[in-house]
Amino acid sequence: MEQEEEQRWIERARQGEADAFGPIVTAYQRKVFNFIMGMTHDPTMADELTQEVFIKAWTALPRFRGESQFQTWLFQIALNATRSWGRWKKIGLARFVSLSEPAETEETSGPQALQVADAHPDADPSRQTGTAALQEQLSRAMDQLPLREKEVFHLRHYEDLSLKEIAQLMGIAEGSVKAHLFHALEKMRKSLGGSSNDL
Amino acid sequence: MTCESWGPLLAAEIYGDNSAADQRALKEHLAACAPCRAQLESWRIALAPAGSRQAQVDESFWIRQKASIMARLPERSSGGWLVRGRWLAPVFAMGLVVMAGWGLHWHSVRRDLPIAQNMDMLQNMDMLSHLDVLEAMDQTEEQ
Numbered sequence: 001m002e003q004e005e006e007q008r009w010i011e012r013a014r015q016g017e018a019d020a021f022g023p024i025v026t027a028y029q030r031k032v033f034n035f036i037m038g039m040t041h042d043p044t045m046a047d048e049l050t051q052e053v054f055i056k057a058w059t060a061l062p063r064f065r066g067e068s069q070f071q072t073w074l075f076q077i078a079l080n081a082t083r084s085w086g087r088w089k090k091i092g093l094a095r096f097v098s099l100s101e102p103a104e105t106e107e108t109s110g111p112q113a114l115q116v117a118d119a120h121p122d123a124d125p126s127r128q129t130g131t132a133a134l135q136e137q138l139s140r141a142m143d144q145l146p147l148r149e150k151e152v153f154h155l156r157h158y159e160d161l162s163l164k165e166i167a168q169l170m171g172i173a174e175g176s177v178k179a180h181l182f183h184a185l186e187k188m189r190k191s192l193g194g195s196s197n198d199l
Numbered sequence: 200m201t202c203e204s205w206g207p208l209l210a211a212e213i214y215g216d217n218s219a220a221d222q223r224a225l226k227e228h229l230a231a232c233a234p235c236r237a238q239l240e241s242w243r244i245a246l247a248p249a250g251s252r253q254a255q256v257d258e259s260f261w262i263r264q265k266a267s268i269m270a271r272l273p274e275r276s277s278g279g280w281l282v283r284g285r286w287l288a289p290v291f292a293m294g295l296v297v298m299a300g301w302g303l304h305w306h307s308v309r310r311d312l313p314i315a316q317n318m319d320m321l322q323n324m325d326m327l328s329h330l331d332v333l334e335a336m337d338q339t340e341e342q
Contacts, residue, residue, distance in 0.1 A: 016275045025265050054268045156214055163216045178207035185210050185242050192245050
């Protein structure tokens with residue numbers, strides 16, 4: 001979606017036009033889902049949280065002043081959702097975490113989640129050869145990182161957000177983002193060192 | 200600068216995120232520092248297979264997800280803050296504070312009354328306890 005076109009959809013959605021929110025969902029649902037999936041590794045939860053993120057974005061849209069890019073603002077909501085999920089998971093209540101009250105629908109229940117899990121490359125053993133196996137190792141190494149480093153690495157590496165955008169959405173200095181990225185890369189290199197002959 | 204302090208710039212270099220000035224400085228450092236060159240290279244090798252991490256999901260999944268989101272969007276009033284009723288919570292909170300303040304004030308006024316009465320009584324009792332002394336003084340003067 002072109003920047004100007006996106007601005008028009010956002011403005012109309014801000015005014016309360018629900019139909020204008022559709023193209024915004026289409027443009028960003030994959031990115032948001034992939035980010036949450038990368039953080040949670042739970043397809044059902046990723047689907048549910050993605051929906052919650054968009055519903056929260058819709059509700060909060062009148063307060064979006066355009067000081068940051070829409071994508072940054074949306075990822076900020078997604079980041080908060082995954083952090084909230086992480087906190088609830090720690091005390092074993094992750095299944096009940098919700099930003100609003102999600103209704104149990106056909107779309108968010110079992111069969112669909114299985115479909116997503118099956119389609120995810122990490123879950124398909126036949127694909128875990130060669131590059132796929134290395135990707136899996138890298139993915140595991142990333143999952144061992146502390147939360148902030150994992151978030152920074154994922155947002156920069158997989159979602160291609162700029163360091164400035166990451167700093168903005170995480171509410172930290174750009175220098176801190178670079179430092180987190182450095183520690184993340186160094187830990188991952190060390191973690192992969194034992195299993196990769198290239199290093 | 201130690202090699203450790205070049206770390207954040209090295210990390211940013213992987214993604215081409217350094218400013219022109221930082222890039223120049225790093226380039227000069229790398230020309231003279233083999234360990235940093237090796238570190239940068241090892242990261243590039245480690246990240247090479249990373250590729251993208253897109254979930255391979257059937258297109259129908261996105262259609263269903265979008266439909267679910269659109270169906271769950273709550274009604275949003277197009278009116279101003281007065282219509283949306285956002286003022287209700289602060290006004291309610293302020294009302295509670297005023298009521299609590301008034302209650303405390305009323306309570307303290309009620310407590311003041313018996314204390315004042317008690318003070319008067321105590322002062323009177325104090326004078327009474329000295330009456331016999333005063334009487335004794337009067338008797339001495341008469342003699």
